[in-house]
Amino acid sequence: MIRFEKVSKRFPGGHYGVSDISLNIESGALAFITGHSGAGKSTLLRLIALLDRPTRGQLLIDGRNIGRLPEKEIPAHRRRIGLIFQDHRLLNDRSVFDNVALPLHVRGFPVREVGKRVRASLDKVGLLKKEKVLPITLSGGEQQRVGIARAIVSRPPILLADEPTGNLDPELSHEIMDLFLAFNQLGITTLIASHDLELINKLDRPVINLHQGKLT
Amino acid sequence: MRITLTARLSAWFDQHRRSVNRSYLEMRRHPLATLMTLLVIGITLALPASLLSLLKITQTMTGDHQQSASISLFLKSGIVNEKALRVATDLEQRLQIDHVELLTSADAMEEFRGRSGFGDALDALDENPLPNVLLIHLLPDSSSIEIRKLAAELKEESITDSIEYDQGWIERLQAITRAIRRVVQALGFGLGLAVMLIIGNTIRLEIMNRRQEIEVTRLVGGSDGFIRRPFLYIGLGYGLLGALIAWLLVSILLMLLSGPLGRLAELYDTAISLSAFSLHALLLLIPIGISFGLAGAWLAVSRHLSSINPE
Numbered sequence: 001m002i003r004f005e006k007v008s009k010r011f012p013g014g015h016y017g018v019s020d021i022s023l024n025i026e027s028g029a030l031a032f033i034t035g036h037s038g039a040g041k042s043t044l045l046r047l048i049a050l051l052d053r054p055t056r057g058q059l060l061i062d063g064r065n066i067g068r069l070p071e072k073e074i075p076a077h078r079r080r081i082g083l084i085f086q087d088h089r090l091l092n093d094r095s096v097f098d099n100v101a102l103p104l105h106v107r108g109f110p111v112r113e114v115g116k117r118v119r120a121s122l123d124k125v126g127l128l129k130k131e132k133v134l135p136i137t138l139s140g141g142e143q144q145r146v147g148i149a150r151a152i153v154s155r156p157p158i159l160l161a162d163e164p165t166g167n168l169d170p171e172l173s174h175e176i177m178d179l180f181l182a183f184n185q186l187g188i189t190t191l192i193a194s195h196d197l198e199l200i201n202k203l204d205r206p207v208i209n210l211h212q213g214k215l216t
Numbered sequence: 217m218r219i220t221l222t223a224r225l226s227a228w229f230d231q232h233r234r235s236v237n238r239s240y241l242e243m244r245r246h247p248l249a250t251l252m253t254l255l256v257i258g259i260t261l262a263l264p265a266s267l268l269s270l271l272k273i274t275q276t277m278t279g280d281h282q283q284s285a286s287i288s289l290f291l292k293s294g295i296v297n298e299k300a301l302r303v304a305t306d307l308e309q310r311l312q313i314d315h316v317e318l319l320t321s322a323d324a325m326e327e328f329r330g331r332s333g334f335g336d337a338l339d340a341l342d343e344n345p346l347p348n349v350l351l352i353h354l355l356p357d358s359s360s361i362e363i364r365k366l367a368a369e370l371k372e373e374s375i376t377d378s379i380e381y382d383q384g385w386i387e388r389l390q391a392i393t394r395a396i397r398r399v400v401q402a403l404g405f406g407l408g409l410a411v412m413l414i415i416g417n418t419i420r421l422e423i424m425n426r427r428q429e430i431e432v433t434r435l436v437g438g439s440d441g442f443i444r445r446p447f448l449y450i451g452l453g454y455g456l457l458g459a460l461i462a463w464l465l466v467s468i469l470l471m472l473l474s475g476p477l478g479r480l481a482e483l484y485d486t487a488i489s490l491s492a493f494s495l496h497a498l499l500l501l502i503p504i505g506i507s508f509g510l511a512g513a514w515l516a517v518s519r520h521l522s523s524i525n526p527e
Contacts, residue, residue, distance in 0.1 A: 051525075072439075072440070075434075075437045077437075078434075079437035083435055090432075091429055102432070102433065102438075103436040105231065105234065105442075106436055106437055106442050107437070108224075108227045108228065108230075108231050109227060110223060110227045150436070
């Protein structure tokens with residue numbers, strides 16, 4: 001489903017985010033990306049979401065090379081991907097409900113459908129009762145779960161998480177990982193960048209290890 | 217098929233309703249700043265609009281006069297009324313002349329007595345000093361050149377003592393009005409541009425304020441159109457409300473002017489209708505305001521949105 005063929009990302013100034021990466025992630029898989037900070041974990045995810053464009057090689061998603069995707073097709077591409085960040089990227093002037101509803105609004109979902117899906121999504125992450133509050137009033141773990149609810153509300157085929165447990169204690173990290181495992185059970189192809197090796201080792205899933213932008 | 221179409225339509229309306237709603241909330245979030253911007257827009261639009269309506273008033277005034285353009289032919293003394301009437305009938309055959317009216321010296325005296333208030337003084341006179349006058353009413357579409365030519369011909373007639381016609385001031389006024397109209401049009405264009413830039417700048421600030429929201433919307437796959445929409449609605453809102461304020465300002469000005477202008481019209485013997493709060497003006501101002509608002513918003517959006525991309 002996601003296929004890197006000798007992909008490099010060279011930033012202006014000469015620094016390489018990733019270089020000469022080739023790998024294949026099957027549809028429905030759950031894989032971890034590990035490595036030190038600066039090893040290229042984030043860059044790998046950003047390339048898939050076209051937050052950055054590869055400078056060399058081919059990046060194929062469902063057999064289509066997205067490296068040269070025209071600018072105006074990027075929104076449609078991102079709608080197939082749920083993105084989760086370490087810093088949540090929630091909008092603090094809107095309620096939890098409105099935050100989670102945003103991906104449905106950009107797709108033009110009718111109001112009734114939005115309500116149903118948002119609540120279903122919040123229910124899955126255990127925050128159904130918090131739909132009216134502002135994200136800033138929630139704990140770090142809860143905010144991360146709002147971010148996850150937002151990422152899955154549109155039922156995208158791909159889920160990308162960049163250090164989703166970065167700021168959380170081990171117990172909360174476990175809960176978050178369990179959520180990802182549950183979504184993966186539903187067939188969502190999931191990539192999680194993390195340096196929490198202890199947690200990753202317990203889960204026995206494929207691990208992509210990066211060092212200075214290269215596979216090791 | 218039918219169901220999906222209605223569902224799509226209602227989703228489309230939902231999306232727009234939400235955009236309008238957000239724009240409204242955004243404008244209400246800083247009520248004072250929004251009000252000040254609206255006032256600036258309103259005043260800027262009101263300036264050319266009020267000048268144009270004043271011009272329109274002078275036009276109706278001078279227009280009225282042209283319609284009733286007439287030549288007064290003062291008859292030589294000693295010409296009897298029968299002769300005068302015969303001449304009048306002859307004159308009515310001419311092309312530019314609508315009809316001819318005989319104002320006898322007695323009629324003229326009556327009118328003068330009534331209007332001037334010199335009644336007592338007139339009684340002291342032994343005989344009526346006023347001449348018989350033929351009031352020659354011209355056809356409304358006669359040009360000033362034709363009128364001048366006719367006047368010259370009439371002056372040569374044997375019965376004519378003197379000729380009087382007061383086209384001069386109307387022509388001058390019309391020439392001045394035309395010149396002022398040009399100025400107002402240029403001014404209107406410039407001020408319209410100013411309104412566009414004011415709205416554009418307001419939208420630019422709005423975009424900067426909502427940078428994070430734009431970034432997140434891009435992350436979840438919001439299209440340019442989706443991101444653009446609320447800003448365009450804000451521009452539209454400013455244009456619409458600014459036009460409304462301009463309309464109110466112009467209407468208030470016209471109301472204040474109705475006294476003095478009414479008196480002026482009376483002096484020139486015409487009726488002017490000062491249309492304060494006229495629907496016509498509103499229907500003219502609103503599309504103008506909306507176009508400037510949308511254009512300004514579009515300018516800001518196309519310049520600044522593309523520069524905001526998620527980190």
